[in-house]
Amino acid sequence: MALRTRLTELLDIEHPVMLAGMGGVSYHRLVAAVSEAGGIGTLGASTMAPEELPEEMAKVRAATAKPFGVDLLTAMPGQVERGIQSVIDGGARIFVAGLGVPREVIDLLHSKNVLVGSMCGKVRHAVSAVASGVDFVVAQGTEGGGHTGTVATIALVPQVVDAVGANVPVVAAGGLFDGRGLAAALALGADGVWIGTRFIATFEARAVKGYKDTLLALQEDGTVISRAYTGKTCRVVRTEWTNHFDEHPEELQPFPAQAVASGRAGVNHLGGADGLEVDINREFMPCGQGVGGIDELLHAADVVQQMVAEAERMIERMAAVRR
Numbered sequence: 213m214a215l216r217t218r219l220t221e222l223l224d225i226e227h228p229v230m231l232a233g234m235g236g237v238s239y240h241r242l243v244a245a246v247s248e249a250g251g252i253g254t255l256g257a258s259t260m261a262p263e264e265l266p267e268e269m270a271k272v273r274a275a276t277a278k279p280f281g282v283d284l285l286t287a288m289p290g291q292v293e294r295g296i297q298s299v300i301d302g303g304a305r306i307f308v309a310g311l312g313v314p315r316e317v318i319d320l321l322h323s324k325n326v327l328v329g330s331m332c333g334k335v336r337h338a339v340s341a342v343a344s345g346v347d348f349v350v351a352q353g354t355e356g357g358g359h360t361g362t363v364a365t366i367a368l369v370p371q372v373v374d375a376v377g378a379n380v381p382v383v384a385a386g387g388l389f390d391g392r393g394l395a396a397a398l399a400l401g402a403d404g405v406w407i408g409t410r411f412i413a414t415f416e417a418r419a420v421k422g423y424k425d426t427l428l429a430l431q432e433d434g435t436v437i438s439r440a441y442t443g444k445t446c447r448v449v450r451t452e453w454t455n456h457f458d459e460h461p462e463e464l465q466p467f468p469a470q471a472v473a474s475g476r477a478g479v480n481h482l483g484g485a486d487g488l489e490v491d492i493n494r495e496f497m498p499c500g501q502g503v504g505g506i507d508e509l510l511h512a513a514d515v516v517q518q519m520v521a522e523a524e525r526m527i528e529r530m531a532a533v534r535r
């Protein structure tokens with residue numbers, strides 16, 4: 213059995229599993245490993261310096277001939293404009309934008325044969341993205357790690373499918389970490405999954421020292437939605453730094469000034485060197501609620517294979533329920 217969906221057809225990939233473009237984490241080793249395993253890797257370029265992006269893309273291409281993508285944040289002033297030529301020149305198959313629809317670059321990307329995806333936390337975000345011409349949407353529920361909204365994945369995905377699923381593939385994200393989540397996403401009408409936190413706990417992920425071990429030990433209630441690191445609502449590991457701003461919200465600055473403030477305070481090293489020493493009790497560690505189910509460091513290819521194999525078993529199980 214193979215899981216063929218509109219997403220696997222559109223992207224010409226084997227499995228409907230996408231590596232989320234996680235800033236600080238989804239660098240060339242992880243991206244190449246997921247693409248090579250038959251999913252699709254997406255570089256988390258929001259934390260990369262402008263000269264770093266073409267280097268990372270070249271390293272992905274050196275490691276795999278399979279398609280891969282790049283993710284940038286529309287809300288970061290100038291980031292998409294600065295990075296988009298590298299995205300095209302570096303041979304990305306897909307471009308995904310977080311925190312806003314990248315309207316100004318969609319036509320250019322299409323003219324260069326790059327498909328465009330948009331992160332959505334509400335139905336109206338998805339409708340607006342599709343009206344602007346994106347090729348697929350990622351519906352991310354509040355359970356997800358990183359910047360996130362308030363609507364839960366299981367409620368959001370079918371409503372986004374109803375709103376735009378006739379026009380474009382819908383990819384489910386937020387709190388999904390295994391084959392049961394993949395099967396559930398397909399049952400909700402999605403065409404694939406966009407997975408973040410599960411891929412942080414892999415050998416290939418880039419991470420500051422202690423981040424992966426923190427995730428392996430954390431329970432499902434160990435995260436919190438906080439503005440403490442960036443100024444926007446972001447699901448992260450609860451730390452002394454988030455606790456402080458829970459008690460002193462009047463000290464919070466708007467995005468992106470709070471990101472600058474947390475960087476100056478020495479608690480935000482997302483994008484820092486792999487294995488960098490940090491104060492893990494205060495550090496910025498975006499993380500989804502699926503974390504309690506993640507207790508083993510794996511190779512990224514094994515995450516993909518296990519997820520697909522388990523989803524196939526779950527689909528057979530669902531078929532057997534029907535008598």
Ligand SMILES: Cc1cc2nc3c(=O)[nH]c(=O)nc-3n(C[C@H](O)[C@H](O)[C@H](O)COP(=O)(O)O)c2cc1C
Binds near residue numbers: 308406408409499500
């Ligand atoms: C460490 C980390 C960094 C992230 N950075 C970005 C980013 O730069 N751009 C983006 O679109 N989404 C970003 N996200 C959100 C992911 O793309 C994805 O939607 C989310 O991780 C899915 O939920 P999950 O973590 O429960 O799998 C990030 C998430 C994490 C955990």
